[in-house]
Amino acid sequence: MDEKFAAIGEAMPRLLDGLVVTIELTIFGAIAAFILAVILGLAAASPAKGFRIPARVVIEFFRGTSLVVQVFWLFFVLPLLGIDLHPMLVGVMALGLNYGAYSAEVVRGSIQAVPTGQWEATTALSLGPIQRMRRIIFPQAWALMIPSLSSLLVHLMKGTAIVGFITLADLTYQLEQVKRTAGTLFTYGVVGILSYFVFALVLMYFMNALEHQAKHKLGQGKSLWRILSPAPPASTPAGGAS
Amino acid sequence: MIDFRDVEKAFGDNVVLHDLNFSVQKGDRVTLIGPSGSGKTTILRLVMTLEELTGGYIFVGGEPLTHEERGGKRVPVSKRNQKRIRQRIGMVFQQFNLFPNMTVVENIIEAPVHVLGQSKREATLKAKELLERVGLSDKAGAHPTSLSGGQQQRVAIARALAMDPEILLLDEVTSALDPEIVGDVLGILRNIAETTDITMLIVTHEMQFARDVSNRVLMFDGGKIVEEASPSVMFSDPKHQRTKDFLHAVLGDGEDTIGTR
Amino acid sequence: MIGISAAFEWHWSAAAEVLPTLLTQFVKVTLLVTVLGTVIASILGLVIAMAIRVLPRPLSEAVKWIANVIRMTPIIIQLLFASYAFLSLDLITIGVIVYGIHYATYMSEVYRAGIDSVPKGQWEATTALSMSTLRTWTAIIIPQALRATIPALGNYAISMFKDTPYLLVIGVVDMVNAARIYGGDTYRYTEAFTLVGIIFLLASYPTSLLIGRLEKRLAYKT
Structure with a gap:
């Protein structure tokens, strides 16, 4: 066992390099997916056919073709078109398109799940469509969509492990380099599983914190600050300023 | 008692x-x-x-x-x-609690057959009698969700009585x-x-x-x-x-x- | 960027050449692993959900954590691990087992929600009728829980289908890998990968529409 740990210790720099690539792909992929999801989700929730139908086509296209196919298409076919993208950009684009399409459905569903009364109230107050979405509807939908988005984020993170096939040296790729000295079962079964799992837990905690904050803004639950502070301050006496 | x-x-x-x-x-x-x-x-x-x-x-x-x-x-x-x-002991509940995945008669014979070990025929015969008693003989094959609240509760009474x-x-x-x-x-x-x-x-x-x-x-x-x-x-x-x-x-x-x- | 490379142009001859291989591997690998994996996942998922509900506390917690670890780590790592752990098994069998177990952890969550959605009164009625634990599960709880879970299970089956290309990490020649190999040999990536994408789209989109309709029909009845 000691030799295995020694081998892992020796390979630590390259494993960390791999982890950095995995983290970068996850974060940039998630940002790209989120931006796309908001645009597509808003368009898909729109009553105007001119927005809704193109959005639906794009969503169904990228959900219906597999992530791996998208990665390979961008990596192998685009250069034939004369477009040579950095593999990192290919990874981020594919993750963004694929999970952006999935997340768009979540965004659409959450926007449509905001109670009709809220929409009617914005009409009664003569709010414009942008103001209505930005100030009233989206903040409420945001709290609803976070749980689904957080499980999609973990999916996205798991999907990054394919990028070894497009020449990126991510964590999975580096594990493969280490496996001969550290033993395959130990490398994949312990080091690999544990690293990805811990990363997934970190992502989940981050999303949970976001959800608490979003709910707090809607007057439900405690503020993020109160959750994170080690010793919550004594509650203010009743009738105090709030 | x-x-x-x-x-x-x-x-x-x-x-x-x-x-x-x-x-x-x-x-x-x-x-x-x-x-x-x-x-x-x-x-x-x-x-x-x-x-x-x-x-x-x-x-x-x-x-x-x-x-x-x-x-x-x-x-x-x-x-x-x-x-x-x-x-x-039998019980009839405020919310009826009939099994929605079973017909009326299946609800009634469930326990007599699977708990008391009665034959399906025997239990069904008795279930029919009980349904007549609660005035629902025509609903034996119906699904609970298609019945009104009052009808559901009458089935629930029959179901409880089926266990004697x-x-x-x-x-x-x-x-x-x-x-x-x-x-x-x-x-x-x-x-x-x-x-x-x-x-x-x-x-x-x-x-x-x-x-x-x-x-x-x-x-x-x-x-x-x-x-x-x-x-x-x-x-x-x-x-x-x-x-x-x-x-x-x-x-x-x-x-x-x-x-x- | 002077003009489009000749390799990008669509050649029907290349498409016609690669299509039979793609379809063969689609049936022999992609579909096979998806179907068998779904069967394993839907049975094992129910077992996990029931174990978490029925087992005493420390054991049920352990099952929960193991399921979380499997669910939250890449299937690619799990495939690699299993391919070295079970050297005697052929790769398709390993694929079926890994996909089955991986998706069982997802489906167990669906079943858990389905079991939780059975009203408390149903459990109470089974107690009032002195029904055995086994009969309570098989005749009352599972049939009702299943009704609510079928659409979600179907959606996970589609997810599994779209995840099958990961099999290439252990050297299985599925449809996508076949396209990659063909592209590597002939440089006709355009036809191969475009066709693969179309096949995925043609197979998954109608299925998800069907599941959506099933969901609506099941929802109205209860």
Whole structure:
């Protein structure tokens, strides 16, 4: 066992390099997916056919073709078109398109799940469509969509492990380099599983914190600050300023 | 038939029943009345073992239902014994609780076939009889979700009776029903009370029904029996102030109690 | 960026050449692993959900954590691990087992929600009728829980279908890998990968529409 740990210790720099690539792909992929999801989700929730139908086509296209196919298409076919993208950009684009399409459905569903009364109230107050979405509807939908988005984020993170096939040296790729000295079962079964799992837990905690904050803004639950502070301050006496 | 000895029930820190002692004789029809939260329904649920008894003992036909005293200690009885005793008890719920994935007749024969080991034919024959008794012979093949609330509750009554229970627990069986069909359901129960000797423990807000069917009425408040009497006495001449207030509240402002209506 | 490379132009001859291989591997690998994996996942998922509900506390917690670890780590790592752990098994069998277990952890969550959605009154009625634990599960709880879970299970089957290309990490020649190999040999990536994408789209989109309709029909009845 000691030799295995020694081998892992020796390979630590390259494993960390791999982890950095995995983290970068996850974060940039998630940002790209989120931006796309908001645009597509808003368009898909729109009553105007001119927005809704193109959005639906794009969503169904990228959900219906597999992530791996998208990665390979961008990596192998685009250069034939004369477009040579950095593999990192290919990874981020594919993750963004694929999970952006999935997340768009979540965004659409959450926007449509905001109670009709809220929409009617914005009409009664003569709010414009942008103001209505930005100030009233989206903040409420945001709290609803976070749980689904957080499980999609973990999916996205798991999907990054394919990028070894497009020449990126991510964590999975580096594990493969280490496996001969550290033993395959130990490398994949312990080091690999544990690293990805811990990363997934970190992502989940981050999303949970976001959800608490979003709910707090809607007057439900405690503020993020109160959750994170080690010793919550004594509650203010009743009738105090709030 | 049922003996409650020093019965105590607490949900966490919240004690809902305390120091409860009373007995129900074979063939008794006992109605429990009192404000909501007074612990009436909890008593039925304890007898049906839907809640865990936190103190004291309940005996059914002389046998301990959940716990017994052995060597000066309160110990739980075996699950097998508990199941055996429980088969003698039937219950009808406020929300009917029919199985939506089964037809009406399948609901009724489920327990006779799979618990009592009756043949499907025998059980179905009996189920048909019971359905006729509750006036639903034409609904044997129907699914519960296609029935009205009143019809569902009548099926639930038939389902409970199919087990030939010695004790029948009726937990606010009309509370979820529309007012105009309450009478049908109560009529059926009245008929069962008149034609059988099943011991009944009833929680209801229908005072007229309580008066017609029961031979004893227990007034509960704050987890305790505050008054016990025959229905004629309880409804016309309650002794305890809490009982007077409660009856006044449920029967309305009229001076008359239901006895003279 | 002077003009489009000749390799990008669509050649029907290349498409016609690669299509039979793609379809063969689609049936022999992609579909096979998806179907068998779904069967394993839907049975094992129910077992996990029931184990978490029925087992005593420390054991049920352990099952929960193991399921979480499997669910939250890449199937690619799990495939690699299993391919070295079970050297005697052929790669398709390993694929079926890994996909089955991985998706069982997802489906167990669906079943758990389905079981939780069965009203408390149903459990109470089974107690009032003295029904055995086994009969309670098989005749009352599972049939009702299943009704609510079928659409979600179907959606996970589609997810699994779209995840099958990961099999290439252990050297299985599925449809996508076949396209990659063909592209590597002939440089006709355009036809191969475009066809693969179309096949995925043609297979998954109608299925998800069907599941959506099933979901609506099941929802109205109860």
